[in-house]
Amino acid sequence: xxxxxxxxxxxxxxxxxxxxxxxxxxxxxxxxxxxxxxxxxxxxxxxxxxxxxxxxxxxxxxxxxxxxxxxxxxxxxxxxxxxxxxxxxxxxxxxxxxxxxxxxxxxxxxxxxxxxxxxxxxxxxxxxxxxxxxxxxxxxxxxxxxxxxxxxxxxxxxxxxxxxxxxxxxxxxxxxxxxxxxxxxxxxxxxxxxxxxxxxxxxxxxxxxxxxxxxxxxxxxxxxxxxxxxxxxxxxxxxxxxxxxxxxxxxxxxxxxxxxxxxxxxxxxxxxxxxxxxxxxxxxxxxxxxxxxxxxxxxxxxxxxxxxxxxxxxx
Amino acid sequence: xxxxxxxxxxxxxxxxxxxxxxxxxxxxxxxxxxxxxxxxxxxxxxxxxxxxxxxxxxxxxxxxxxxxxxxxxxxxxxxxxxxxxxxxxxxxxxxxxxxxxxxxxxxxxxxxxxxxxxxxxxxxxxxxxxxxxxxxxxxxxxxxxxxxxxxxxxxxxxxxxxxxxxxxxxxxxxxxxxxxxxxxxxxxxxxxxxxxxxxxxxxxxxxxxxxxxxxxxxxxxxxxxxxxxxxxxxxxxxxxxxxxxxxxxxxxxxxxxxxxxxxxxxxxxxxxxxxxxxxxxxxxxxxxxxx
Numbered sequence: 133x134x135x136x137x138x139x140x141x142x143x144x145x146x147x148x149x150x151x152x153x154x155x156x157x158x159x160x161x162x163x164x165x166x167x168x169x170x171x172x173x174x175x176x177x178x179x180x181x182x183x184x185x186x187x188x189x190x191x192x193x194x195x196x197x198x199x200x201x202x203x204x205x206x207x208x209x210x211x212x213x214x215x216x217x218x219x220x221x222x223x224x225x226x227x228x229x230x231x232x233x234x235x236x237x238x239x240x241x242x243x244x245x246x247x248x249x250x251x252x253x254x255x256x257x258x259x260x261x262x263x264x265x266x267x268x269x270x271x272x273x274x275x276x277x278x279x280x281x282x283x284x285x286x287x288x289x290x291x292x293x294x295x296x297x298x299x300x301x302x303x304x305x306x307x308x309x310x311x312x313x314x315x316x317x318x319x320x321x322x323x324x325x326x327x328x329x330x331x332x333x334x335x336x337x338x339x340x341x342x343x344x345x346x347x348x349x350x351x352x353x354x355x356x357x358x359x360x361x362x363x364x365x366x367x368x369x370x371x372x373x374x375x376x377x378x379x380x381x382x383x384x385x386x387x388x389x390x391x392x393x394x395x396x397x398x399x400x401x402x403x404x405x406x407x408x409x410x411x412x413x414x415x416x417x418x419x420x421x422x423x424x425x426x427x428x429x430x431x432x433x434x435x436x437x438x439x440x441x442x443x444x445x446x447x
Numbered sequence: 448x449x450x451x452x453x454x455x456x457x458x459x460x461x462x463x464x465x466x467x468x469x470x471x472x473x474x475x476x477x478x479x480x481x482x483x484x485x486x487x488x489x490x491x492x493x494x495x496x497x498x499x500x501x502x503x504x505x506x507x508x509x510x511x512x513x514x515x516x517x518x519x520x521x522x523x524x525x526x527x528x529x530x531x532x533x534x535x536x537x538x539x540x541x542x543x544x545x546x547x548x549x550x551x552x553x554x555x556x557x558x559x560x561x562x563x564x565x566x567x568x569x570x571x572x573x574x575x576x577x578x579x580x581x582x583x584x585x586x587x588x589x590x591x592x593x594x595x596x597x598x599x600x601x602x603x604x605x606x607x608x609x610x611x612x613x614x615x616x617x618x619x620x621x622x623x624x625x626x627x628x629x630x631x632x633x634x635x636x637x638x639x640x641x642x643x644x645x646x647x648x649x650x651x652x653x654x655x656x657x658x659x660x661x662x663x664x665x666x667x668x669x670x671x672x673x674x675x676x677x678x679x680x681x682x683x684x685x686x687x688x689x690x691x692x693x694x695x696x697x698x699x700x701x702x703x704x705x706x707x708x709x710x711x712x713x714x715x716x717x718x719x720x721x722x723x724x725x726x727x728x729x730x731x732x733x734x735x736x737x738x
Binding site: 188238248249252253256263372376379383415417418421422426427430 | 483529530533534536537538539540541543544545547548549550551552553554555556558559666670673674677681708709711712715716718719722723724
């Protein structure tokens with residue numbers, strides 16, 4: 133237990149240290165911007181990883197929750213003049229309720245039904261955002277007001293970098309605690325054998341629902357802040373491909389590994405920037421990388437690397 | 448009033464036939480290997496693109512369809528052999544990502560080979576609409592529905608009458624037992640991918656004159672095929688066919704009477720409602736799990 137706690141703290145401190153020193157190595161705002169985008173993706177992925185890695189379920193609609201959060205902030209602040217923090221919380225509550233209502237009956241089932249349901253939610257959300265152009269600006273998206281709190285306005289890459297950095301550390305800390313709680317241990321049992329977990333009295337469906345709701349709320353909060361940061365939000369941020377991208381980040385970095393999810397988010401946010409040199413071959417390279425990673429490293433990047441370095445892992 | 452309804456039903460049946468073929472493809476692969484193959488839509492795209500571009504360069508239509516079909520089968524077998532089979536023991540999430548990777552890869556290759564623009568394929572037997580009780584119907588719709596019906600019956604016979612078909616069924620029921628009685632399980636998986644690819648490609652070719660062919664045509668067709676398969680109870684072949692027709696007809700009715708902007712959402716609203724209230728799909732059986 134002591135070593136576990138220790139390992140958890142070390143990882144968190146390492147993450148904090150990386151976030152703290154990184155700006156010194158980023159020459160300009162362009163790189164800072166990419167780091168911020170990677171941070172937003174990482175926040176969503178850490179939540180999604182709880183669902184995929186620890187509850188053994190897949191969501192193909194998390195971008196939909198991200199989109200609801202983003203548009204809640206955009207519409208409530210921009211059109212109705214709400215305070216940004218209230219809009220953010222409203223988005224999070226709506227997404228949490230939606231996730232709860234959907235998950236409750238569906239997570240009692242085995243197999244791919246949550247994948248289907250979340251896929252459906254994601255697509256419906258993105259179609260609504262595209263169609264209700266009176267509120268959402270339609271396919272072109274909408275401008276979002278800056279985030280103001282107590283008369284203080286969050287502005288510029290340098291400020292947002294620290295906002296996202298602190299948010300990421302907080303989300304990772306929450307996840308690590310959740311994983312190591314009695315509930316988290318029960319979840320790992322669920323992932324191992326659902327029937328066995330039920331036999332020893334674990335209410336598996338309840339845990340899965342809770343994790344799904346938590347991961348959806350993470351996505352919504354990230355979406356709200358993302359909208360305020362970029363100042364422009366489009367339905368593409370909520371569509372099926374964005375959902376796939378998020379799942380890919382989690383699986384690429386390493387399922388059931390919180391830091392893996394962070395690494396996956398960072399690598400795959402950078403990848404398209406690097407792939408622009410391939411131009412016409414971009415999709416082929418992206419698809420190829422996806423397949424190759426999954427075929428040759430089915431556990432994902434970080435766990436595979438960790439297995440190569442057994443000595444360091446024990447430290 | 449009635450003519451309008453009939454019009455919607457006819458166009459719903461046409462597109463529903465394609466969803467049915469795609470759904471059947473999902474079911475066949477799911478049964479043989481427990482993989483949800485998100486590249487199913489790309490088989491449709493390959494069929495549509497190959498037949499449109501080949502006929503444009505002078506190849507006779509039947510030959511063009513045959514080549515597209517063969518190409519899709521090769522691609523299907525390649526996906527099964529080089530990606531899915533190698534990750535045999537990986538988790539379902541990993542397998543889903545592999546097939547999604549395959550579909551992105553295939554779309555990229557298709558864009559490179561055929562370009563991004565829409566390709567036209569002439570209707571197989573003219574464009575003079577047929578009048579049916581006041582509703583008008585494109586002759587191509589008859590081709591779509593007829594071809595789908597023939598393929599579905601053929602698949603049914605294949606699974607119930609031929610040794611290969613029975614071997615695939617046996618593998619889907621119990622992989623280990625099938626292996627013990629001498630069925631080459633690996634070949635069954637390859638055969639199921641080839642079969643699904645062929646179904647998709649032929650579907651893509653017959654629907655191309657109605658929808659046009661483009662490299663992204665498979666995305667929505669594939670996803671709706673997946674809803675058809677889940678609606679009918681995943682792994683239930685006849686269920687997937689009925690699911691496809693239901694999705695197609697509901698979509699046409701919804702687009703006609705409610706809102707055409709929300710046409711693409713209707714399939715997913717139905718599937719959510721069904722999952723919330725009839726969690727095993729319309730025809731799925733409540734299975735007991737062996738521990």
